[in-house]
Amino acid sequence: MERLVDHYERRYPVEAGGFVIGCVGQDVPVELVTAAGALPVRLAGRPGTDVAAGETYLGRGVDPATLSVLTRLLAGEYGRLDRLLVSRDCEGSLRLFYAVRELRRLEPGLGLPETHLVDVLHLPHWTTTRYVRGRFAELVAVLERWTGTRLTEQRIASAIALHDERRELWRAVSAMRRDLRLTGVQALAAFGAVLPVAEHNRLLRQVLESDPDVHAGRRVFLTGSSHDNPDVYRSLEGAGGVVVGEDHDWGDLLAARLVGEPTLAALVERYQYNGPTAARASIAARAAHTARAAVDRGAELVVSYVRRNDDAPPWDFPAQREALRRHGIPAVLVDRQEYGSIDLAEVFVG
Template identity: 45%
Template sequence: MRSLQHLLTVYESRNDPLPAEVRSRPVVTCVGADVPAEVLTAAGFVPFRLAGRPDRHEAAEPYCGPGIDPLAVSQLARLLEGDAARTAGLVMSADTEGSVRLFLYLREIQRLEARATVPRFTFFDLVHLPQRTSAVYNRTRLDQLVEEISSWAGRPVTDDRLRTAAELHDRVRELIRTVGTRLRSGPGGPRLTGAQALAVIGAAFLTTPEHWCEAVERLLDDAGRLPALRGTRVFLTGCDHDHPDAYEAIESLGCVIVGEDHGWGALAGEPRVGHAYDIRSALVRAKARQAPAAAGHSAAVRAAQTARMAAACGADLVVAWARCHDDAPPWDVPAQRAALQAVGIPMFAVPAQRYGEERNENVRSLLEPALRRPARAAGVTR
């Protein structure tokens, strides 16, 4: 199918310094799930999310200690080597410990060495706590970000422009949810593998919202031509995944990943901002309600989110995947296991795997016994 192949091609461009899809527009590179893309879109920029590359780390290693998340090390290497040099700027967020360290390392490198390959950058700190003081703090930080992005764009980012951008990105989120309900967990069975769905959703971070929405609408129109897939329905939680190797490792065992709760996947479809009068408060409120990473959220919040999303997509099994030196996700596992037990879904936790080495025999030998358990949903084959 042309629509699916096009989105897969866009997703593969995440490894390019500046993909052809966005070269004709001013681009701002983003790191982390907490960056409010609406602000960048309202300013006339294309938000482009920086993925890591497991084969790119040498340029950053002299600056990083051995305990740093290798995803962040790889992103730092890409920045130092100039992969964002042709963009209008870089916005980083505090969604994970790795993202925070990336910002701190990059700020110190620029203070001491002033690399010409690194564009101007800023940091957006969002607090995911329910207190009123946190909401006030988040709103203040968003106001500061809007002011800085306005200076980059050379024009004010007005609330009207923010509302228009929020409507556009709400459409993106709506389509991500529709992909989930129609192509991943619908009554006719999954029509996309988890790796394909990861690419379809991930493409939204790598091109303009308008272009992505158009491509996904064509994919949904063609959905009837996609064959139904059989296999154990797996929901993936734990760390985030900016490449499909873990998905391919799990699905090689006769599974279909029908959902996930990380920011490169289905969680990017939640929640909508809406057409609010106080659009800035609505933006930070929506962002703060998301729980894309364990480092910034309580285990109880993450567990409730995992159970809700796994049950909604009819998962037979939840797999918790951890990455070496991304230490927060394993702390969620006991609470997640209890919440999932309450809705009748078993859970299996994979020990921490090295970034870029997810497809290995050790994972297969660990997962195969878990996948032999009786299916939760009738009619599902192993």
């Protein structure tokens, strides 16, 4: 586990010998990046740092996590990024894509990487599937041009198998929290360590074969805004909780759906139907998913943590609270929080 935590905490700048592609949002099909022989690196922000540079181009009404990512891109904090893929998973990601594209055109001296938008829609219709297939075909052509590698059916199939294996391992490692054999901070490290997928899988298997200490604390399940860093988890666990699960796209949602068949068509449907996230799924779907996941992890409290300028999660909360009430699990909404911070007085009331 220590090696995964180390790779998670020092994930930037990235030191890699091959082609490195930065990724923003959970809708980037990292399998295709791997198939092209490149390393996909999902970009995270850094709480508590000045985001004035990001605000210059995106304004102050954007999720501060997105502002932090743009600020870090402008400062070159991610080390060498050969290219950048941005998915349209939320409004913040889309605005970041347009800002980077225009800054490359207007201020080439900034040295921002060439970028491409991955536009995945999530409606359950065959017309949506056809649209997403077209976008993935475009992405295959872009990756072949960027890397000089032909994305054959065999390369794509091998990459899908590796990433599905990692999702299975993620599920097993994350489930260790059910028995309090892993903390939420450790689980985030297992999900977010920046490594080639085969090496990542090897280290995850080592975690499963280990005999870690059992932790004590109130079992907390997190919903609401996503967490690209462990700061909020550390605060909750430092106050006597143990984060046993979450339903955001830097944690358990990454492993919620496998590709299955090692084909491009199956990959398309995996991303089309992946979720449910607060920004895209119905309120009913979110409530049902949160309740099932919290019950599965034996949660004693569900915390809906919502960052400033993240407007979607509060709409889910009343239905989530009602669904959880039927299982005897209390829920609390902690709204308008600063990036990386949480008001613990609002969490552990009574």
